[in-house]
Amino acid sequence: MSERKRLVLKIGSSLLANTDHLTLRYAFMHGVLSDVAKLREEGTDVILTSSGSVAIGMSVIDADPETAGILDKQAAAACGQPLLMNAYKQIALEYGFDIAQVLVTLEDLEDRRRFLNVKNTITRLLENGVMPIVNENDSVTTQEIKVGDNDRLAAKVAQMIQADNLMILTSVDGLYDRNPEDPEAKHVPVVEDVSGYLDVTDSVSALGTGGMLTKMKAANMAQNAGVTTLIAKGENEAPMTAVLNGSRRHTRCVANGDPDSSWRIWLTDRLQQAGGLTVNKEMAEKLRDKRTSIEGSDLVSIQGEFTKGDVLHVYDEDGEELARGMTNFTSAEVMLLARNPGEDPESLLGYEVKPRVIAADNMALIQDHHLTWEAPTDEMKLVS
Numbered sequence: 259m260s261e262r263k264r265l266v267l268k269i270g271s272s273l274l275a276n277t278d279h280l281t282l283r284y285a286f287m288h289g290v291l292s293d294v295a296k297l298r299e300e301g302t303d304v305i306l307t308s309s310g311s312v313a314i315g316m317s318v319i320d321a322d323p324e325t326a327g328i329l330d331k332q333a334a335a336a337c338g339q340p341l342l343m344n345a346y347k348q349i350a351l352e353y354g355f356d357i358a359q360v361l362v363t364l365e366d367l368e369d370r371r372r373f374l375n376v377k378n379t380i381t382r383l384l385e386n387g388v389m390p391i392v393n394e395n396d397s398v399t400t401q402e403i404k405v406g407d408n409d410r411l412a413a414k415v416a417q418m419i420q421a422d423n424l425m426i427l428t429s430v431d432g433l434y435d436r437n438p439e440d441p442e443a444k445h446v447p448v449v450e451d452v453s454g455y456l457d458v459t460d461s462v463s464a465l466g467t468g469g470m471l472t473k474m475k476a477a478n479m480a481q482n483a484g485v486t487t488l489i490a491k492g493e494n495e496a497p498m499t500a501v502l503n504g505s506r507r508h509t510r511c512v513a514n515g516d517p518d519s520s521w522r523i524w525l526t527d528r529l530q531q532a533g534g535l536t537v538n539k540e541m542a543e544k545l546r547d548k549r550t551s552i553e554g555s556d557l558v559s560i561q562g563e564f565t566k567g568d569v570l571h572v573y574d575e576d577g578e579e580l581a582r583g584m585t586n587f588t589s590a591e592v593m594l595l596a597r598n599p600g601e602d603p604e605s606l607l608g609y610e611v612k613p614r615v616i617a618a619d620n621m622a623l624i625q626d627h628h629l630t631w632e633a634p635t636d637e638m639k640l641v642s
């Protein structure tokens with residue numbers, strides 16, 4: 259039997275909910291699931307990342323999307339998610355397949371063990387021919403601990419299951435080189451490097467949370483993992499197949515042909531920044547060359563409060579990001595090690611340790627194709 263392909267489809271809120279009445283757009287959902295059925299028959303498994311729970315739930319709790327606060331959104335998501343899933347289930351059964359709900363939080367993607375748990379669940383569903391429908395568990399997450407947008411969430415899923423394609427259906431037919439309302443704006447059919455478009459893409463749709471900026475960030479994550487992203491307008495008629503066969507205009511963000519290992523991809527493509535380390539000149543030089551374990555004595559400062567197992571961003575003294583890696587210690591322990599370079603780490607920490615803050619094996623170097631992050635400004639603690 260030949261290998262089945264995998265496609266992650268992301269559908270935005272503006273396609274699923276009527277802007278005026280905040281009710282479901284059934285005709286569009288029929289179009290999507292009929293296309294999914296076709297693709298499944300032709301050998302492609304689809305994993306859906308669906309927004310819409312917040313928008314659909316708004317009318318149930320009598321809230322206005324324009325003024326809704328975080329509590330309203332959490333409650334709306336709790337009302338909207340079952341409505342959404344009920345509709346998907348009914349329609350999918352008409353096209354001969356079943357669906358399942360997978361709700362995740364930021365931590366399920368940022369913590370390695372939980373990430374692998376989600377991966378196993380999705381893989382198990384696919385093996386049984388059930389289409390997973392993934393969304394953020396908005397009812398239990400607050401602003402600070404949210405993924406926030408389903409574009410990057412879908413990209414994470416695409417990385418997780420090593421998809422061939424990520425398709426993002428939205429209200430515009432792809433990326434433009436400036437605001438699409440500008441008469442001079444030109445459609446961009448192919449993107450190799452998203453970094454040139456980050457300034458021109460910071461606009462957000464009326465109902466969703468992500469704009470073109472989050473789509474470009476998502477496309478970059480997908481590219482890094484060898485996944486091609488297709489961004490297109492979601493039409494009722496053949497919403498997916500018309501894009502895949504090239505008959506509908508879209509933007510194609512081309513996959514990196516030589517992706518890193520899935521471990522290093524997971525290390526580099528973060529959704530939130532847990533903390534940072536600034537290393538001295540000697541260590542910065544070494545890291546420009548190759549992965550090298552970082553010890554307390556290599557540090558100039560640390561940023562943020564982090565815990566063992568968090569992925570930290572590593573900077574040189576000019577703020578250039580050099581690497582990302584998993585810390586073996588909490589921020590308090592790193593401070594102790596860094597402030598007492600001559601002392602025995604075991605007597606400092608009270609347990610047996612190798613004094614490597616980040617081991618070379620748990621590190622990925624930043625390369626040209628990665629989008630870098632600024633060092634966190636909070637709680638810059640200088641090592642004395």
Ligand code: GLU
Nearest residue numbers: 309310311312407408467
């Ligand atoms: N998780 C949100 C929802 O279901 C959508 C997030 C987004 O718009 O990207 O409504």
